[in-house]
Amino acid sequence: MLNGKAALVTGAGQGIGRAIAVEIARQGAAAVAVADRNGDTAAETARLVDDAGASSVAITCDLRDRDQIEAMVTTAASAFDGLDVLVNNAGIIETALTDTPTVDELPEDVWDAVYEVNLRAPWLTTKFAAPHLRRSQRGPNIVNAASVSGLTGFPHGPAYCTTKGGVIQLTRVTAVDLAPAVRCNCFCPGVIETPLSRAFIDRAEDPEAFRQAMISPQLIGRLGRAGEVAKLACFLASDDAGFITGGVFVVDGGATSWMGVRSHDSNSV
Template identity: 70%
Template sequence: MDGKIGLVTGAGQGIGRAIAVEMARRGASAVAVTDRNKETAAETADLVRAAGTQAEAIVCDLRDRDSIAEMVTRAAERFDGIDVLVNNAGVTETAFTAEPARGVDSLAEEVWDAVYEVNLKAVWLTTKFAAPYLRRSPRGPAIVNTASVSGLTGFPNAPAYGVTKAGVIHLTKVTAVDLAPVRCNCFCPGVIETPLARDYFAAAPDRDAMERELTAPQLVERLGRPEEVAKLACFLASDDAAFITGSSYVIDGGALAWLGVRD
């Protein structure tokens, strides 16, 4: 990462934590890690420091505009700028309801709104507040957004999640245009072994059956790993990707490469 300063949202666990640690391993000079949970943010910051990089743990509620603004300001002031923004935080409907997963015709309106606020509005607001710092960066500024294959195709019983991730894909394109020469790309993970995926499986009537259903279309016969996704995210943030912007990259074990289902 050539001495760059990073800000990673949703870094308390899963893909976000893996990205923050991978940034440190690749030579970032500092990484601000944010999460709604103070303890998990601090754990990630410790892992970043153990990898030899300065870190700052920041608690942020991504449904609160002022909290987002404060997060960005604190990160920029702590490390004297922001070179890389990773909008990683994301939730599914099951984060806001104990009821079984619901379809588009039965999802509660308040659940739809909550998923939208975290998955899409917060990405826009974080980008908006970070833009002045990114524009001033002399070190190849870049934004990397976490989208999903569910933003490209249907996904059972998660209508708000899929629609908001489709929005992230399009927001990535317009951000690349509006903030150029700041680069902006996104990646679209498939089924990755994260707490988010585990919560989704747990909310299904038959957890094992749901996992089999979601991984059956993959050519790689397993769940993806956060560390594998982190390597793609850090490549997109690095100067090795200096000619790449406004694009989406699928990392899904081959699920979208065909129309088949493994036996």
């Protein structure tokens, strides 16, 4: 599906980003640039990409730094003599940065940090990657990681929800501005089983009860898997999605499709 393409994936040191980078390699890509703030985890993902059959380069990048973002794109494009696919996957959430994440108590510096990584960085990465993508003859496209949090409100996430909603709009306007040469789509994950989500659950006063509360809205009856999100991202990046651009694709086990209140009969909704 991705035969011969060269890709850059941000936030690829673990979780969904790692799964996407490895799946891109499995689906026939020639090369994958793996970018993450943590150089060690980026290098580990790069080894997995190599094992999956693609060439790799690991790039350490702080996405809050404009110059590092530009250097990241240049490094990837230079290493592969071009760029065909950009996956803007990296993201952070305020609950990992502060104990007061509500809209009225969120520290301004935490808002700024979430904005810089979640929205400013995808825009800058797209800006710097666009010239390389326009030159590609191998179905160039961009895949952005938004979130169901960008579609509806969630408690304790004013910066995360706002920036992920912004990613959805960035996706649409990018599809318009770069058409017809470059496609752009985004996926909106719900609660996905990753190291970060497990750490978030484990910090709860009653982790198991909190985990069950996270599972409860899922019509599928479980949390999502990083590999499931990766397969969607790879489809959007592939030539099979050649007539799809400006799209927003939800992968959340059905959680946002209903009110989340079941009847007394557990087999009915």
